[in-house]
Amino acid sequence: MRDGLLVNYLSRVEHPLMDELSVRQRSVLKLGRRCSFDEQHANTVARLSLSLFDSARELDLHKQGQVKRELLYYAAQLHDIGTFISYHNHQANSAYLIRNADLLGFNQDELAIMAGIVYFHRKAFPGRKNPQLKDLDKPDQDVIRIQSVFLRLPKALTAATAGL
Numbered sequence: 001m002r003d004g005l006l007v008n009y010l011s012r013v014e015h016p017l018m019d020e021l022s023v024r025q026r027s028v029l030k031l032g033r034r035c036s037f038d039e040q041h042a043n044t045v046a047r048l049s050l051s052l053f054d055s056a057r058e059l060d061l062h063k064q065g066q067v068k069r070e071l072l073y074y075a076a077q078l079h080d081i082g083t084f085i086s087y088h089n090h091q092a093n094s095a096y097l098i099r100n101a102d103l104l105g106f107n108q109d110e111l112a113i114m115a116g117i118v119y120f121h122r123k124a125f126p127g128r129k130n131p132q133l134k135d136l137d138k139p140d141q142d143v144i145r146i147q148s149v150f151l152r153l154p155k156a157l158t159a160a161t162a163g164l
Contacts, residue, residue, distance in 0.1 A: 022105070023104050023105035024070075024074065024103075024104070024105035024106065026104075027103045027104040027105055027106075028074045028077050028078060028103065029077075031078065031081065031097065031098075031101050031103060032077055032078055032081055034084075035081035035082075035083075035084035035097065036084055037077075037078070037080055037081050037083075037084075038080065041080070041158060042076065042077045042078070042079070042080065043077075044154070044158055045076045045079065045151070045154045045155055045158055046073050046076035046077050048153075048154030048157065048158075049072055049073070049076040049147075049150045049151050049154050050069065050072065050073055050076075052149075052150045052153060052154065053069055053072055053147070053150050054069075056146075056150070062146050064143060064146070064147075068113075068143055068147070071110055071113050071114050071117070071143075071147075072117065072147045072150060072151070074106075074114055075098075075113075075114040075117040075118050075147070075151060076151055076154070078094060078097075078098055078114070078118060079091075079094060079117075079118045079121050079151060079155065080094060081093075081094045081097050081098075082094030082095070082096070082097060082118075084097075085097075091118060091119050091120070091121055091122050091123060092119060094115075094118045094119070095115040095116070095118050095119035095132070096115075098111060098114050098115040098118060099111055099112065099115045109136075109140065112135070112136055112140070113136075113140055113143055113144060113147075115132070116132050116133065116136070116140075116141075116144035116148070117143075117144055117147045117148050117151055118151070119132050119148075120132070120144065120145075120148035120151075120152070121148060121151045121152050121155055122152065122155065125148075126141070126144050126145045126148055128141070132144075
């Protein structure tokens, strides 16, 4: 019941410019805004994450394509939405919300990847035996391992510069 109330609450807010966005973009932005995310911070972290992704791909450090790049972007947009519930352990709260908020335009595998990336953006590193990874195949686990670094570094850099 508690989960249903949370999802119901998160599905209420609308914005006039939403019609110009894709279903995925609209769905992610709605969830972020319902959770009172820091949109400027999310955009900065997303931009830096994509820059790292692209640079690493140019250096042949990974072979992930455009679809995985897009998932990183959306994960970066939503990485801090769990602070809506509590800052302590917000990475787990963010992952939970991504998995359970009925984001439109995503399949369950994509949601699991995004949730995994977000879950590992702070504190723990994605080890092979971590429960967040147990239901995913090895290629998806590898995507999470790589992309969590692409999210972790910009997050740390923005936190460090915010204290200046």
